[in-house]
Amino acid sequence: MDILTIAGLGKSFGNQRVLDDLSFSVPEGTIYGFIGKNGSGKTTTMKIVLGLLQSDAGEISVCGEKVHYGDTRTNRFIGYLPDVPEFYGFMTAKEYLRLCGDITGMPSALIQTKSAELLDLVGLADVKKRIGTFSRGMKQRLGIAQALLNEPRLLICDEPTSALDPIGRREILDILLKVKERTTVIFSTHVLTDVEAICDRVGILDGGKIVLTGSVSELKNTYSRHSCTVTFRTPADAAVFQADPRIKLTNAALRAKEPSVTIQADDPEVTMALIIRILGDTRLVPLRLETAEPKLEDIFLEVVR
Numbered sequence: 001m002d003i004l005t006i007a008g009l010g011k012s013f014g015n016q017r018v019l020d021d022l023s024f025s026v027p028e029g030t031i032y033g034f035i036g037k038n039g040s041g042k043t044t045t046m047k048i049v050l051g052l053l054q055s056d057a058g059e060i061s062v063c064g065e066k067v068h069y070g071d072t073r074t075n076r077f078i079g080y081l082p083d084v085p086e087f088y089g090f091m092t093a094k095e096y097l098r099l100c101g102d103i104t105g106m107p108s109a110l111i112q113t114k115s116a117e118l119l120d121l122v123g124l125a126d127v128k129k130r131i132g133t134f135s136r137g138m139k140q141r142l143g144i145a146q147a148l149l150n151e152p153r154l155l156i157c158d159e160p161t162s163a164l165d166p167i168g169r170r171e172i173l174d175i176l177l178k179v180k181e182r183t184t185v186i187f188s189t190h191v192l193t194d195v196e197a198i199c200d201r202v203g204i205l206d207g208g209k210i211v212l213t214g215s216v217s218e219l220k221n222t223y224s225r226h227s228c229t230v231t232f233r234t235p236a237d238a239a240v241f242q243a244d245p246r247i248k249l250t251n252a253a254l255r256a257k258e259p260s261v262t263i264q265a266d267d268p269e270v271t272m273a274l275i276i277r278i279l280g281d282t283r284l285v286p287l288r289l290e291t292a293e294p295k296l297e298d299i300f301l302e303v304v305r
């Protein structure tokens with residue numbers, strides 16, 4: 001079953017068309033990477049899904065119910081983590097979750113048990129200090145706990161890792177992987193290594209539409225190629241290698257910064273075998289020989305204008 005379905009969504013600000021017949025769906029139990037460069041319309045899409053912004057065209061349903069602008073009924077299925085979550089800095093994390101639970105009418109005992117469970121999940125169970133003294137990563141983790149308090153079926157995270165250092169970022173990714181056991185997650189971002197680390201499916205947004213969608217491995221297999229790189233000790237060795245007529249028949253490219261030659265390969269084993277034959281024939285001794293898997297970033301750069 002699809003938790004979220006977006007069909008033919010359109011949105012303009014003045015004469016700027018931001019979303020243009022945008023359609024995609026998010027299957028239950030997945031982490032969906034909603035990828036797009038800055039200003040491509042990710043936040044706009046999220047706001048329309050939350051009923052906070054009016055679309056010009058299209059339909060959205062969450063858990064089978066239609067979303068209407070200004071009517072937040074479908075938000076009972078959704079937990080939302082904005083890109084910069086705001087808190088009352090004078091409160092502790094536990095006090096803040098209690099306030100959120102009280103506002104949404106949760107029974108007191110349930111607030112207590114859910115808060116303890118969620119603070120444990122996000123690694124803040126033993127933190128007693130005020131939120132005003134939290135790092136950005138801690139605030140994002142508290143934001144996830146808050147978004148999960150009402151046991152949503154869909155957690156929408158708007159660029160949750162963009163402002164974090166590698167440790168803070170890894171912590172958030174690990175939490176989202178744990179969250180996936182209970183909730184479907186949409187994760188909007190332009191950090192493609194994060195998407196590769198945790199997402200099951202991705203949709204690449206460009207020009208107001210999804211220009212590519214599928215599982216990370218499907219996209220890698222279909223749209224991008226492995227690369228084989230041979231690095232030499234000197235530029236002269238690299239030049240001799242590159243001058244070989246068999247290399248000239250490939251798409252070999254000399255790297256700018258080091259004496260390396262990279263070949264994009266459909267079949268890396270065949271290309272490696274060719275490289276090794278040429279090294280043997282020319283008696284060149286390489287410093288390194290390596291193959292690299294296709295990266296989501298290469299696909300993104302290929303499909304995004």
Ligand SMILES: Nc1ncnc2c1ncn2[C@@H]1O[C@H](COP(=O)(O)OP(=O)(O)OP(=O)(O)O)[C@@H](O)[C@H]1O
Pocket residue numbers: 013018036037038039040041042043044045190
């Ligand atoms: N309220 C608004 N009024 C006018 N233009 C807007 C408004 N909200 C967004 N935009 C414009 O719509 C475009 C898409 O913005 P949006 O914030 O949805 O992109 P995004 O993909 O979330 O970007 P980022 O990755 O930088 O957060 C941008 O050009 C933005 O300037």
